[in-house]
Amino acid sequence: MLEVRNISKTYPGEDYGAVNNVSLSIVENQIIALVGKSGSGKSTMLQIIAGLMKPDQGEVLFKGIPLQDPDEQLIAGHPKIKVVFQDFQLKPNMSVEENIRYKLLHFDKEYQMERTAELLALCNISELAARMPKELSGGQKQRLSIARALADDPELLLMDEPFSNLDPLTKQDLLIELVDIVKSENLGLIFVTHDTRDAMLVADRVAFLSEGEMIQNDTVPNIYQSPKNLEVAKFFGRVNDVASLTNKANAYVRAECIGLGAQFDYQRKVRLQKSIFLGGKYLIEAFDEDNQELYFLYSDAAINIQNGTFMIGFNDAEILRF
Ligand code: ADP
Ligand code: MG
Secondary structure: OEEEEEEEEOOOOOOOOOEEEEEEEEOOOOEEEEEOOOOOOHHHHHHHHOOOOOOOEEEEEEOOEEOOOHHHOOOOOOOOEEEEOOOOOOOOOOOHHHHHHHHHOOOOHHHHHHHHHHHHHHOOOHHHOOOOHHHOOHHHHHHHHHHHHHHOOOOEEEEEOOOOOOOHHHHHHHHHHHHHHHHHOOOEEEEEEOOHHHHHHHOOEEEEEEOOEEEEEEEHHHHHHOOOOHHHHHHOOOEEEOHHHHOOOOEEEEHHHOEEOOOOOEEEEEEEEEEEEOOOOEEEEEEEOOOOEEEEEEEOOOOOOOOOEEEEEEOHHHOEEO
16 A cells, blocks of 8 residues: 655754665555654654655655655645544534534535444544533544544554553553554554554554664564564563573573573572562562672562572573574
């Protein structure tokens, strides 16, 4: 559906490119999470894909046709590519129902009513149809703003950290609903987030940007199990440096791959440093007194020990090497 080919963009007066030679493609019914630290170039990428910004180099093709230069078109972007903004962009003086229906005015009345009802139901806001935007919660506003985007009948949705103003629970519910909406409407979605959990919750593929470069673009299980470098690995959870423990250079193990006990390929006696209850499990910080190294691991139960020391370990297959 969409193909981004070798795009680069340097902002005027900047020494380094915000996006450097990045390629990406998306097919229909696919959700791609564009992730990376703040400043890694995610928003710049999204604006270029939306047709709102012109890259210095490279091109963006939608169904094989290059996007028009933003300077040369009357309405920014491509009619089949819609951006859902974080600030909702709702019409304050129209009801929820009108906010959707006014996008459909070029259709006959019957279809307007039918499609509006459909979008209200799809986005779970049918009961709110008569309310005004100021009477909605943040999550409800974002639902409406998604419904409005869908009213334009897009094929590709773009979202730049759309739910970052919402509380975690509302956000999680909305993310799960978003996947259903995108899949049921057969859309493509590029979802920008700096939150790994969000990415894992929604994405078929994760595209990881660092300093404007695409480091890895892979399925969620692959990017978790085989991160390309330490930065990608760390993005998906706590990572322990186990070089000295294993005598292998650049060897790392995820906190969740370290277990308690002595039945492992590699093990160490450690002293309990800190135990933090996370609800359901504990994050354990354990100190290796011989090597003066701190390890992070998770435990299902609180650690009850007499002398403060216990064994931890992991197996060879768990080691990540870069
Ligand atoms: P992200 O969305 O991942 O946080 P951005 O795409 O916003 O990253 O920014 C990428 C880089 O480009 C950053 O170094 C940022 O400071 C820079 N940048 C973003 N917008 C502008 C701008 N309008 N002018 C100059 N530099 C910018
Ligand atoms: Mg951004």
